[in-house]
Amino acid sequence: MKRTEHQGRGRRVLNTLRMPLLVLVLTSTGLAASDRHSPRAIIDRVDRVLLGASSRGVATMRVITRHWERSLTMEVWSLGADYSLVRVLSPAKEAGTGTLKASRDIWNYLPKVDRTIKIPASMMMGSWMGSHFTNDDLVKESRLVEDYEIETTFEGTRESVKVWEFTLTPRPEAAVVWGKIEYRVRQRDFMPLQARYFDEEGELVRTLTFSDFRRMGDRLVPAHMEMQPQDKPGERTSVSYDELQFDLDIDKSFFSLRTLRRGR
Amino acid sequence: MGNPALQTEAVWKVFHQEAEKVRAVRGVTLTIQPGEFVVLAGPSGSGKTTLLNLIGGLTRPTDGRVWVDGLELTRMSSRELARMRLEKLGFIFQSYNLLPVLSALENAEFPLLLRGLERGQREHRVRELFQRTGLAGLEHRRPGKLSGGQQQRVAVIRAVVGEPALVLADEPTANLDSAASDILLTVMEELNRDLGTTFLFATHDSRLMERSRRLIHLVDGQIASDQWQEPRRES
Amino acid sequence: MRFKTTVIARLALRNLRRQARRSLLTAASMIAGSALLIFSLILGDGTHEQWIDSAVRMADGHLSILSPRFRASRALKDRMPAESRAAVEQALRQGGIPGEIRAVAPRLAVTGMASSAAGARPARILGVEPAGEAAFSLLDEKLQQGRYLRPGDRLAAYVGIGLLEALDLRLGSKFVLTAQDAGGEIAGQLVRVVGTFRTGIPEADRSLLHIPLSTAGAWLGCSGDVTSLGLLLENSQQVPQARRSLQQRLSETHGTEALLALSWRESLPELDAAVKIDDFSNYLFQGILFSIIALGIVNTVLMSVMYRRREFGVLQALGLTPGQSASLVLVEGLILTVLSGTIGIALGLSVTWFLWGEGLDLSSMMDNEWTFSGVVMDPVVVPRFRVARMVQGLSFIFLIGMLASLYPALRAMRIDVAETMKFER
Numbered sequence: 001m002k003r004t005e006h007q008g009r010g011r012r013v014l015n016t017l018r019m020p021l022l023v024l025v026l027t028s029t030g031l032a033a034s035d036r037h038s039p040r041a042i043i044d045r046v047d048r049v050l051l052g053a054s055s056r057g058v059a060t061m062r063v064i065t066r067h068w069e070r071s072l073t074m075e076v077w078s079l080g081a082d083y084s085l086v087r088v089l090s091p092a093k094e095a096g097t098g099t100l101k102a103s104r105d106i107w108n109y110l111p112k113v114d115r116t117i118k119i120p121a122s123m124m125m126g127s128w129m130g131s132h133f134t135n136d137d138l139v140k141e142s143r144l145v146e147d148y149e150i151e152t153t154f155e156g157t158r159e160s161v162k163v164w165e166f167t168l169t170p171r172p173e174a175a176v177v178w179g180k181i182e183y184r185v186r187q188r189d190f191m192p193l194q195a196r197y198f199d200e201e202g203e204l205v206r207t208l209t210f211s212d213f214r215r216m217g218d219r220l221v222p223a224h225m226e227m228q229p230q231d232k233p234g235e236r237t238s239v240s241y242d243e244l245q246f247d248l249d250i251d252k253s254f255f256s257l258r259t260l261r262r263g264r
Numbered sequence: 265m266g267n268p269a270l271q272t273e274a275v276w277k278v279f280h281q282e283a284e285k286v287r288a289v290r291g292v293t294l295t296i297q298p299g300e301f302v303v304l305a306g307p308s309g310s311g312k313t314t315l316l317n318l319i320g321g322l323t324r325p326t327d328g329r330v331w332v333d334g335l336e337l338t339r340m341s342s343r344e345l346a347r348m349r350l351e352k353l354g355f356i357f358q359s360y361n362l363l364p365v366l367s368a369l370e371n372a373e374f375p376l377l378l379r380g381l382e383r384g385q386r387e388h389r390v391r392e393l394f395q396r397t398g399l400a401g402l403e404h405r406r407p408g409k410l411s412g413g414q415q416q417r418v419a420v421i422r423a424v425v426g427e428p429a430l431v432l433a434d435e436p437t438a439n440l441d442s443a444a445s446d447i448l449l450t451v452m453e454e455l456n457r458d459l460g461t462t463f464l465f466a467t468h469d470s471r472l473m474e475r476s477r478r479l480i481h482l483v484d485g486q487i488a489s490d491q492w493q494e495p496r497r498e499s
Numbered sequence: 500m501r502f503k504t505t506v507i508a509r510l511a512l513r514n515l516r517r518q519a520r521r522s523l524l525t526a527a528s529m530i531a532g533s534a535l536l537i538f539s540l541i542l543g544d545g546t547h548e549q550w551i552d553s554a555v556r557m558a559d560g561h562l563s564i565l566s567p568r569f570r571a572s573r574a575l576k577d578r579m580p581a582e583s584r585a586a587v588e589q590a591l592r593q594g595g596i597p598g599e600i601r602a603v604a605p606r607l608a609v610t611g612m613a614s615s616a617a618g619a620r621p622a623r624i625l626g627v628e629p630a631g632e633a634a635f636s637l638l639d640e641k642l643q644q645g646r647y648l649r650p651g652d653r654l655a656a657y658v659g660i661g662l663l664e665a666l667d668l669r670l671g672s673k674f675v676l677t678a679q680d681a682g683g684e685i686a687g688q689l690v691r692v693v694g695t696f697r698t699g700i701p702e703a704d705r706s707l708l709h710i711p712l713s714t715a716g717a718w719l720g721c722s723g724d725v726t727s728l729g730l731l732l733e734n735s736q737q738v739p740q741a742r743r744s745l746q747q748r749l750s751e752t753h754g755t756e757a758l759l760a761l762s763w764r765e766s767l768p769e770l771d772a773a774v775k776i777d778d779f780s781n782y783l784f785q786g787i788l789f790s791i792i793a794l795g796i797v798n799t800v801l802m803s804v805m806y807r808r809r810e811f812g813v814l815q816a817l818g819l820t821p822g823q824s825a826s827l828v829l830v831e832g833l834i835l836t837v838l839s840g841t842i843g844i845a846l847g848l849s850v851t852w853f854l855w856g857e858g859l860d861l862s863s864m865m866d867n868e869w870t871f872s873g874v875v876m877d878p879v880v881v882p883r884f885r886v887a888r889m890v891q892g893l894s895f896i897f898l899i900g901m902l903a904s905l906y907p908a909l910r911a912m913r914i915d916v917a918e919t920m921k922f923e924r
Binding site: 320323375 | 513
């Protein structure tokens, strides 16, 4: 029972982080001038802030709950949305532990026993490396523009920054859990500032905040993201990028079990 | 033909009672020919009953040999002994020992039943004997509904019905009054005379001794005398 | 020497009659014991039938037809394609399978995840045909709120109360199912809660949900396909024969790639074990009870032998072999037990029939719900009358009679004839 509850909490925390953590590449897609400022185009761009050709980065995840606190530093590679490789750098106890996602399969690697384990469908909900990430988080892809109708609900200044605010409403049969999402995007550079997720009854469930906008590997990215569940005041999970590079010379063959096992 | 009805050769029976040896029968050698009417007399404890049990194959001798109608008992298994008893021997006991759950007729025909004779054959034989022994009409009574004398006559029929080589009777008159004893003795005499049935009695009833043709005295498990005599006619 | 059984039987019967009171007393205990034996056997059978019925209706039926690979993998890729399913359904319609098929339930089962704004939970998702499933499964009867699925439903889900609470849903709420589809891709499906159930089985209430088969097929990219066909028969006794015949037909039509007809014993091994254990404990109880009754018989027969030692002596003097003496005692014991056992069985049958033929309500003896092997049980047990059980009961009683008479028979056999005659004066 305890475990389930714990996972459930983590799950809520992590749904938010899925996208920024794994999909690292900020693509400056050349949108046609006429589309550039349509809500759809803007959200698509924000959605892909973190999606791209290839990337490598080092990120630190901190999970703070009422009962415990934990920090994990990891190295992350990605190629498009289908391939990613994550390896823990610290704490030392868990260093070397890795996860490989190659198209639709996920493997874990445990250095202590030198074993790779394929995660079966039934374990997709299992916690990832003892964190609040679940394996499922690693596989799912973001499709905001496909699943939601988007309209601009505010355009103006908030806290002396010019922003758009968009309301994303799920399409009738879209397989999404939210009632709606409210996105706030900075006009100046299309950086996401905040995303608020509501359930069907219109209640705020969680808030994702972006900050520390920095140039990393030629791109402007929100280097710090923080999620707060609405029903757990004081609890949060944050991810900060310490390093980030884009468009590396890696291809699919890099995302192999051998790489996962090799350690680097 | 030619076989003695009974032959014993130096038969001994020793009982062990509480570390004490009791020599009940001490080297009895005896021959009885078919058709004889013999009384084995002697006081209580003289070994009469034990000797009878040895002859009946109910007790095995400590030493010596026993033949009934030429068959040596001493070598037989208990199954063979049972079969020998069924075919060669008849028993009459002091207390009649009829089976209480069977009628007089059923009791009388029991040996034939065991031999597997057909109902018709059995009835014919048994009814004739009932006539002969004055029991006609009592065939379907249960033993409890018969007098002692009548019961003993049924027992006699049971003993002779299978035409055994030898009938062993242990104190057959002991429980009967003199009238009943007389009737019983007469019945047995007639059977001996008419059917040639061989009888060996163990008794200390003087009337029975008087009516025997051969009287053997047993004392302390040994034959003290063995004499032929002229039986006293029925009064 | 020819041995006349009738002589022995007649003697035995008359001896029993002679000791009528003692015989009756022993007979009475035997009658009560046999009545109890048969009562507990038929009630046990009724209980087990109920367990089986409830369990198979919550699971895959008395028989389930599936691909052998699916049996091992439980993976969607090993499902039964629409053509195979049609062929099987055609064969079932043609008839000729022994036993009566009450309902057929085509199902598409997949393990995945159910998520809502409040979180996500692993889920066992069953695509079902609403009308057929309602006849097949007991799940629709465990309704808490709303309704069960109906023909024509599309984005509807019938959800366990535990899952509902975990996902913070209510009637009409939407949630998302995620699983690997037929192509191996992760696919999501939006559904809405139309009804909730509570089975009392935490595992089912927490993770099980039904959605329409057509929805599941479209979502998982395998419309028309199923993972299994469940068959509900009239009763569990029909299973072995029906299974054999069905398996034979499947082998004929599908050759080496034959589908499997799996009985509930294989698909619910823990239920199978439970039935066997319960039977065993029932037998154990009967064994103890009858050991006590057998002691009574030993006593009666032995007493009768000791009381009639002289009689046995006389019989042996008359030429009865020791073996025949023993068989006389055996026959006495057997007549006593078999006669009273038969009466007892008849008594047990009629009492059960007249008093509880419609069902015996055990609810007063149970606290709360009675769940078993993941199924909540009806507290009303309907006895089950089977000829095989009567035969079994009688044979058992015969055996008991035989065993109980063995020692007295041995004693009768070993009687020392000379000894018994000694005390006649």
